[in-house]
Amino acid sequence: MNTRVSTGAAPGKVILFGEHAVVYGRPAIAAAIERGLGATAEPARDGPRLDIPRWGRSGLHIRLGERQPGIESVARAFAAALEAAGLRDARLRVTIDAELPPGVGLGSSAAFAIALLRSLGEFRGAPFSTGDLLEAAEHVERVFHGTPSGLDHTVVALGGCLRFQRGREPAFMPVALAEPLPVVVAWTQREGGTRDVVGRLRERHDAQPDLYERLFDAMGDLAEAAVEALGHGDFARLGALFDLNHGYLNAAGVSGLANERMVAIARQHGALGAKLTGAGWGGAVIALAPDHPERIVSALQDAGFSATATRVGATS
Ligand code: PMV
Numbered sequence: 415m416n417t418r419v420s421t422g423a424a425p426g427k428v429i430l431f432g433e434h435a436v437v438y439g440r441p442a443i444a445a446a447i448e449r450g451l452g453a454t455a456e457p458a459r460d461g462p463r464l465d466i467p468r469w470g471r472s473g474l475h476i477r478l479g480e481r482q483p484g485i486e487s488v489a490r491a492f493a494a495a496l497e498a499a500g501l502r503d504a505r506l507r508v509t510i511d512a513e514l515p516p517g518v519g520l521g522s523s524a525a526f527a528i529a530l531l532r533s534l535g536e537f538r539g540a541p542f543s544t545g546d547l548l549e550a551a552e553h554v555e556r557v558f559h560g561t562p563s564g565l566d567h568t569v570v571a572l573g574g575c576l577r578f579q580r581g582r583e584p585a586f587m588p589v590a591l592a593e594p595l596p597v598v599v600a601w602t603q604r605e606g607g608t609r610d611v612v613g614r615l616r617e618r619h620d621a622q623p624d625l626y627e628r629l630f631d632a633m634g635d636l637a638e639a640a641v642e643a644l645g646h647g648d649f650a651r652l653g654a655l656f657d658l659n660h661g662y663l664n665a666a667g668v669s670g671l672a673n674e675r676m677v678a679i680a681r682q683h684g685a686l687g688a689k690l691t692g693a694g695w696g697g698a699v700i701a702l703a704p705d706h707p708e709r710i711v712s713a714l715q716d717a718g719f720s721a722t723a724t725r726v727g728a729t730s
Contacts, residue, residue: 418457418539422532425450426514427521427569428599428691428700428726430644431637431659434615434666436563436578438627440634443589443641444565445575445727447599449513451525453533458507464492466510488526491557495527498550499534499542506537515720518601519608519692524566527554547571560609575727577641592647594725598685598710600676601698601720608693611668618667626666633662644727653686653702660689668694676719677701683713700726 425446432442466488496502508530514522531550535541542550551567565578568586575589619626636659643651660677663669669677673690680688680701688701703710707723714721 418537420455420533420536422453422455422529422534422536423450424525424528424532424570425521425573426525427566428597428698429519429565430575430595430691430700430726431640431655432578432633433690433692433694434612434663434668435630435633435637436565436580437612438619438630439580440630441577441579441637442565443575443577443637443644444569445589445591445595446569446573447520447726448724448728449520449722451514451522451529452511453508453529454511455506455508455533455537458505460505462492462496462501462504463507464488464510465507466512468512469510469516487557491523491526491554492530494554494557495530495534495550498553499531499538501534501538504537508533515601517607518604519697520599520601521566521570523558524551524555524570527551527567528571530554544571573728575644577637589641589644589727591644591727594728595644595652595702596704596707596723597726598680598701598703598707598714598721598723599691599698600680600701600711600714600722602672602676602696602718604693604696605670605672606695611693611695615666615668629662629666633659636662649686649702649704656687656689656700656702657681660687663690663694670695670697672696672719673699675717676714679713679717679719680710683710685710 426449427444430443436442514520516522528551555562555567569576577587577589636655640655669690676699677688685701685703691698691700711721711723
C-alpha cells in the first residue's frame with residue numbers, strides 16, 4: 415500500500431478590474447491573494463474520502479456514490495479530480511484546510527481544484543504538468559460553474575497577476591506589478607450565485623445592448639489603464655480606477671446593499687479606492703489600503719462583515 419502523505423496548495427484570487435465586462439469580451443485583471451487552501455492526501459483503508467472541516471459545521475465527510483444533499487457539487491468535483499488523476503477507486507483520504515470562505519468570489523472553488531489536483535498528482539507519484547493541471551482544473555471547475563471563463567483557475571494555478579481577455583491569443587498575459595498591492599478584502603453572504611447575477615445582467619444587456627455595450631467599453635478602458643498603473647505602483651490612480659469601476663458595476667446593477675456598505679466603510683476609513691470583486695450581489699469587496707489597513711478591517715468587522723488585510727499579485 416502507498417504510504418505516501420502528499421500535499422498541495424493554492425491561493426485564492428480577486429478580480430481587480432473587469433468582472434462582468436469580461437463576459438462581453440473586454441479585458442479583466444485578476445490576482446492571487448495570500449490566503450488559500452491546502453490539500454493533504456493520505457492512504458486509507460477504504461475508498462476515496464474527502465474532509466473539509468472548515469466548510470462544514472461539524473465537518474464534511476464525502477463518500478463517492480452516496481447522495482449527500484447540499485454538498486453534491488463538492489463531491490462531484492472531487493470525483494472529477496480523482497478521474498483526472500487516474501485515482502477513481504484509490505484508497506485514500508483527502509483533507510482540505512480551507513482558509514478561504516466558500517462561494518463569495520474569492521476563488522475557493524478554483525483553489526479547491528488546484529490544491530486537490532496537486533496533492534493527487536503527488537500521491538500517484540506523477541505531479542501534473544502545468545498544462546495538464548489547467549486542463550484538469552477546468553473539468554473540476556465546470557462542476558461548480560458550468561462554463562468558467564478560465565480566469566479563476568489560471569490565476570490560482572500560476573499565481574501573480576494576469577490580464578485576461580476572451581478571444582485574444584494568448585488569452586492570458588502576466589501583469590507586472592511594481593510591488594504586491596496592499597489591500598483589504600471583505601466579504602459577506604451572496605444574495606445569488608454567479609450564474610444568477612450574470613444571467614440578469616444578460617437580460618438587461620439584451621434589452622438595450624447599445625447602453626450596456628458602452629458601459630462595458632468604459633470598464634474595459636479602466637482595465638487597460640490599470641495595467642499601466644499597476645506597473646508603476648501608482649496607488650492614487652489605482653484608487654481612482656477602483657472607485658470608477660465600482661460605479662460602473664453599480665450602474666450595471668450587480669452591486670448589492672452589502673457591497674455598497676462595505677465599499678463606503680472602507681472609503682470612510684482611509685481606503686484610496688474600493689470596489690466589489692467577483693460577481694456581486696453581496697460576496698466580496700476589495701479596497702486599496704497602503705496605510706493603516708487595520709483600521710479599515712476593524713471598521714468592517716464592527717459592522718458585522720468578515721475582513722482581512724492582505725497583499726495581492728505576489729508571484730508564487
Ligand atoms: O464567480 P466570481 O465571483 O469569481 O465572479 C465571476 C466573474 C464574472 O465576470 C462575473 C463572470 C465570469 O465568468 O467571468
